[in-house]
Amino acid sequence: MKINTTTLAKDFIKENVKNGDIVIDATMGRGNDTLFLRQLVGDSGFVYAFDIQEEAIKATENRLIENNIYSNVSLILDGHQNIDNYIKEDNISCVVFNFGYLPRANHNIATKPDTSITAIQKSLQVLKVKGVVSLCVYQGGDTGFEEKEAILNFVKNLDYNKYTVIVSDFFNRPNYPPIHIKIIKEI
Numbered sequence: 160m161k162i163n164t165t166t167l168a169k170d171f172i173k174e175n176v177k178n179g180d181i182v183i184d185a186t187m188g189r190g191n192d193t194l195f196l197r198q199l200v201g202d203s204g205f206v207y208a209f210d211i212q213e214e215a216i217k218a219t220e221n222r223l224i225e226n227n228i229y230s231n232v233s234l235i236l237d238g239h240q241n242i243d244n245y246i247k248e249d250n251i252s253c254v255v256f257n258f259g260y261l262p263r264a265n266h267n268i269a270t271k272p273d274t275s276i277t278a279i280q281k282s283l284q285v286l287k288v289k290g291v292v293s294l295c296v297y298q299g300g301d302t303g304f305e306e307k308e309a310i311l312n313f314v315k316n317l318d319y320n321k322y323t324v325i326v327s328d329f330f331n332r333p334n335y336p337p338i339h340i341k342i343i344k345e346i
């Protein structure tokens with residue numbers, strides 16, 4: 160398979176998440192990332208997953224059950240902008256964002272620039288040193304460009320002494336493919 164935003168994100172997550180870690184899936188959707196994270200952290204780790212849609216919670220629950228996973232995951236029906244109401248630790252290894260809308264559902268229920276930025280900001284606060292944030296950011300089509308521009312502007316201005324930010328863009332591919340952003344907390 161050709162490299163794409165999803166493979167980039169998965170490789171980055173795999174490199175940075177190990178057994179026993181506490182991690183966050185900030186956009187649960189149909190649970191692919193929640194499952195992936197839970198498999199990486201194992202029975203001694205923990206995954207917090209957020210979504211604003213009941214349908215996402217149900218789909219993710221089913222996905223986990225199909226894979227015989229019944230523990231060490233909390234599926235939270237709330238916006239990722241409120242993660243600080245649920246997560247009091249500051250030892251999170253990885254926060255995963257896959258922005259946009261729930262596939263095969265209403266495209267109008269999607270992540271929004273303001274709440275996305277708040278959620279990224281709060282994620283950085285709960286990360287441990289050397290913890291990472293993985294961001295898959297869509298553009299064009301139903302998504303438009305506003306969220307991508309807002310996120311790029313936000314990460315561009317993060318203090319380079321504290322955070323390393325790497326942006327991957329499939330520069331010669333047509334139709335505005337999604338971009339991947341890596342954030343590493345350095346100190």
Ligand SMILES: C[S@@+](CC[C@H](N)C(=O)[O-])C[C@H]1O[C@@H](n2cnc3c(N)ncnc32)[C@H](O)[C@@H]1O
Nearest residue numbers: 186187188189190191192210238239261269270
């Ligand atoms: C592209 S999907 C995520 C795909 C998912 N990671 C997977 O593995 O299937 C984006 C999800 O973000 C959710 N979402 C939108 N606004 C949100 C918010 N403020 N907080 C948390 N989730 C949100 C949508 O409901 C949708 O399910």
